Every structure is written in C-alpha cells, then in structure tokens.
Amino acid sequence: MKAFEIQEFGIDKLALVDRETPRPGPGEVLVRLKAASLNYRDYLVVGGAYNPNLKRPLVPLSDGAGVVEEAGPGVTHFKKGDRVMSCFFPAWLDGPPTPETVKPALGGNVDGVLREHAVFREDGLVHTPKNLSDEEAATLPCAGLTAWHALFENILAQPGETVLLQGTGGVSIFGLQFAHAAGLRTIVTSSSDQKLERARKLGADEVINYKKTPEWDEEVRKLTAGQGVDHVIEVGGSDTIPRSLNAIRMQGTISVIGILSGVEPTISPSRILQKSVRVQGIYVGSQAMFKRMNHAVEFHKIKPVIDQVFPWTEAKEALRHMESQRHFGKICLKF
Ligand SMILES: NC(=O)c1ccc[n+]([C@@H]2O[C@H](COP(=O)([O-])OP(=O)(O)OC[C@H]3O[C@@H](n4cnc5c(N)ncnc54)[C@H](OP(=O)(O)O)[C@@H]3O)[C@@H](O)[C@H]2O)c1
Structure with a gap:
C-alpha cells in the first residue's frame, strides 16, 4: 500500500512511500481509508512547529473515514463492509481526560490516516453517520468534536x-x-x-x-x-x-x-x-462524546461544510491551501 510519511519536516518533504499492508490482530480492525480531512494541527505537525522532537517516520493526519476490510479475532462491534471513522484519541473512551488517555493521538505520536490502509484497535473507531459521505465523515473526528465538546459536554x-x-x-x-x-x-x-x-x-x-x-x-x-x-x-x-x-x-x-x-x-x-x-x-474529545455528537449530526441532518476535496496524493497542495487560509470550513482528501 501507499502512505505519506514525515521523514523530514516541511510540506515539500512529505514522502510518498510503499509500506506493507497491515493485518489485524486480536481486537483490531483493518480499514481501507476512503477520505481524510486536514486540521490546522496537521499543518503544524508536518512543518515541525507542533513538536520538533516528533518520532519519525510518522504518517500524518488524525481524521479519516473508510470501510472495514477485515475484523480481527474477538472484534465485536465491527464487521467487513461497515463504514467507520477514526478517533483522534484512541485511548480516551469516556469520562474526563487523563494523562494516559490523551497520550496516544493519531498523526501526533502514533501513525495517522494519510495512507491507503490502517489497522485500529476497535475502540479507536466509531460508525459513520448514515447521512454523511466519506468525505463529510472525515471532517468530524477533530474539528467537529472539538466544537461539540466546547458547547454541549x-x-x-x-x-x-x-x-x-x-x-x-x-x-x-x-x-x-x-x-x-x-x-x-x-x-x-x-x-x-x-x-x-x-x-x-x-x-x-x-x-x-x-x-x-x-x-x-x-x-x-x-x-x-x-x-x-x-x-x-x-x-x-x-x-x-x-x-x-x-x-x-x-x-x-x-x-x-x-x-x-x-x-x-x-x-x-x-x-x-x-x-x-x-x-x-478543550482538547478534542472522547469516543463517548464523538458518539453523542454523531447522533446530533444525524438527527439534525447536519452536513459538514467542505471547502475543497483534493486527491489524497495531492496532500501537499491541500496543506498549501490550508496555509493560505483561503478556505471556508474543511479541506478534504479523497482516496
Ligand atoms: N484544542 C483542540 O482540541 C483543538 C482542536 C481543533 C483545532 N484546534 C486549534 O484551533 C485552531 C483552529 O483550527 P482549525 O482546524 O479550525 O483551523 P483552520 O480551519 O485552519 O482555520 C483557519 C481560519 O481561522 C481564522 N483565523 C485565523 N487567524 C485568526 C485570528 N487571529 N482571529 C480570528 N480568526 C482567525 C481565519 O478565518 P477567516 O479567513 O474567516 O478570517 C482562517 O481562515 C487552530 O489553532 C487549531 O490548532 C484545537
């Protein structure tokens, strides 16, 4: 499979590489990514301003949506063909944040979603709201949840x-x-x-x-x-x-x-x-908050506002677009 890696900092240095397609172990789910979205944080991460000591190589981006390709042994909530979204903090399930639960963060200190396939623990995924396309769903895990958390949690x-x-x-x-x-x-x-x-x-x-x-x-x-x-x-x-x-x-x-x-x-x-x-x-939010927000998104038929969708291989152009601040709402990538 293809993936983008940060090997050196800088948008122009993002490297498109071949990686072995991962296989899901017990409690894990293999997802084929269909869409991702950019957050300002991704721009800072790729440029090196977020954490100059970041462990590299790292696959950037926290927010993805896709379809389950294989559920590993013991997985109970997901099956092949389910549409899913990534959780920004895969270990923050419910309740208030703790240093442990906000430690692993996708596209921050663990590999993110700018790749064709990814394996997640089943806790690190939620189902996609039925009223949303994959690009729309990919806007929710960080930006959507942060705004929701600020007002309604x-x-x-x-x-x-x-x-x-x-x-x-x-x-x-x-x-x-x-x-x-x-x-x-x-x-x-x-x-x-x-x-x-x-x-x-x-x-x-x-x-x-x-x-x-x-x-x-x-x-x-x-x-x-x-x-x-x-x-x-x-x-x-x-x-x-x-x-x-x-x-x-x-x-x-x-x-x-x-x-x-x-x-x-x-x-x-x-x-x-x-x-x-x-x-x-406010630091994004937990999986439980994410699910509550998704109910509201479905109930109110909220359609995320997408400024532009780029092919995922044009991630550099998408990041430059974010840098220009010409966008309104979200910038997406389509696989
Ligand atoms: N704490 C968290 O969990 C969390 C989660 C998500 C994001 N964030 C942070 O929240 C911020 C926004 O993130 P985002 O992804 O929504 O960014 P974004 O989509 O890149 O937002 C950029 C827009 O913000 C506006 N802006 C820029 N500077 C401004 C200023 N000085 N005053 C008012 N508006 C200004 C501009 O809008 P106009 O063109 O309309 O002026 C600009 O186009 C970032 O700092 C990000 O790191 C934090």
Whole structure:
C-alpha cells in the first residue's frame, strides 16, 4: 500500500512511500481509508512547529473515514463492509481526560490516516453517520468534536444564549452549525466579507469583519446590549484572548481551543476573576462524546461544510491551501 510519511519536516518533504499492508490482530480492525480531512494541527505537525522532537517516520493526519476490510479475532462491534471513522484519541473512551488517555493521538505520536490502509484497535473507531459521505465523515473526528465538546459536554449551551465564533475555519464553522441547530444566537467574525456572507447562509445572526473592525470585541458588546456573549469559541490564541475577555459576559464561558495567532501569554487574571469567567480548555474529545455528537449530526441532518476535496496524493497542495487560509470550513482528501 501507499502512505505519506514525515521523514523530514516541511510540506515539500512529505514522502510518498510503499509500506506493507497491515493485518489485524486480536481486537483490531483493518480499514481501507476512503477520505481524510486536514486540521490546522496537521499543518503544524508536518512543518515541525507542533513538536520538533516528533518520532519519525510518522504518517500524518488524525481524521479519516473508510470501510472495514477485515475484523480481527474477538472484534465485536465491527464487521467487513461497515463504514467507520477514526478517533483522534484512541485511548480516551469516556469520562474526563487523563494523562494516559490523551497520550496516544493519531498523526501526533502514533501513525495517522494519510495512507491507503490502517489497522485500529476497535475502540479507536466509531460508525459513520448514515447521512454523511466519506468525505463529510472525515471532517468530524477533530474539528467537529472539538466544537461539540466546547458547547454541549462540560457545559450545556442553552437556546437563546449567544456564542461568538472566531473566523471561518473548520472548528468555527462546526460551532456555527451546532449552535444554530441548538437555537443559539451566533456572532461570526472573519477577515473576509465573502466568507461572512457564506456564514450568514449557514445561519449566522450577526457578522463582523475583524480586519475592518479591529476592535471587534466592542462591536460584540454593542450587539449584546453591552452585556457580552455567553460563549466564546476561542481559536485565535494570543491576539484574540484579551478581546474575548472583553466580549464575554459575566459568568460566561470561554472555550480555549486554538492558537492561530500564537501562544504568547496574554491572559489577564484580573479580567477573569472580575467577570467570574469560566475558562475551559478543550482538547478534542472522547469516543463517548464523538458518539453523542454523531447522533446530533444525524438527527439534525447536519452536513459538514467542505471547502475543497483534493486527491489524497495531492496532500501537499491541500496543506498549501490550508496555509493560505483561503478556505471556508474543511479541506478534504479523497482516496
Ligand atoms: N484544542 C483542540 O482540541 C483543538 C482542536 C481543533 C483545532 N484546534 C486549534 O484551533 C485552531 C483552529 O483550527 P482549525 O482546524 O479550525 O483551523 P483552520 O480551519 O485552519 O482555520 C483557519 C481560519 O481561522 C481564522 N483565523 C485565523 N487567524 C485568526 C485570528 N487571529 N482571529 C480570528 N480568526 C482567525 C481565519 O478565518 P477567516 O479567513 O474567516 O478570517 C482562517 O481562515 C487552530 O489553532 C487549531 O490548532 C484545537
């Protein structure tokens, strides 16, 4: 079978290699990958910024969807022909995360899905929602689950509450779709008016161009009668966190998810305590959360927003497209 390996860091250095097709052992499942999707993390991993000490060679990418080709001895939940998706953290099944359960992470420190076949422990797979194509399913394991976890797991966002979504990348567009389906009011920011128009078509109630309105937090306050929003899906990192703390209401929840503008410490403790803000770190999610999200995806007939599908052998071009930040929603690869 063919696989991409990180042998040296850099998009142009990704190596397409021949590997032996793996066979499933007891409790394991052989999957033929049909689709994968990119996350910003994959871009950082391939470039070496995520972990310069990464063990190599490594097959990148966490998020894949495919079909079961063979179930090993003792496998009970899957059979040949089942459509499945990979779990980002194959050892985090349920309950709160622990250092052990978030240790193995696909495409991080164990081989990921940018390959034609992969063997997974059966715990590391879930069934694909019936309403989704393989490309759509491949968008869920990281971006979809992260947005879901932020709004509906540790806390339960309520209809009528307001959520602020930053930018129009994978996590934020899922946040918009889930929040809209659950009856929340949504405020979306973006660097592009065209993207904001698309966000409106997906249900965004209010939109702000953060390039034209650098003080977007003040605009958010105006849109919420000076109160601030109930929830922030914080993907921006260093540059956006201080503004998120201005845009949040008293006792609101900021879900700290991303580092798009960097990881420099910019949080003011006084703003957090004065507003009694709940700051929750979100690290993708467990298998149990993934299954709950998939029920919601099926029930609400949510269709993941795919910007572009590349042939999987054009993974480098797909990563360059992600780098350009021209995308809206998810970038996929088709096998
Ligand atoms: N904690 C976790 O478990 C977890 C899980 C998934 C992702 N993440 C992190 O979350 C972040 C987003 O991931 P993703 O895969 O959704 O990324 P993505 O699809 O690459 O999102 C890129 C988009 O984000 C927007 N953006 C960039 N810089 C921004 C800024 N300073 N302020 C507001 N928006 C900005 C831009 O949207 P516009 O073009 O519309 O401006 C850009 O197109 C990344 O840092 C990623 O590492 C964390």
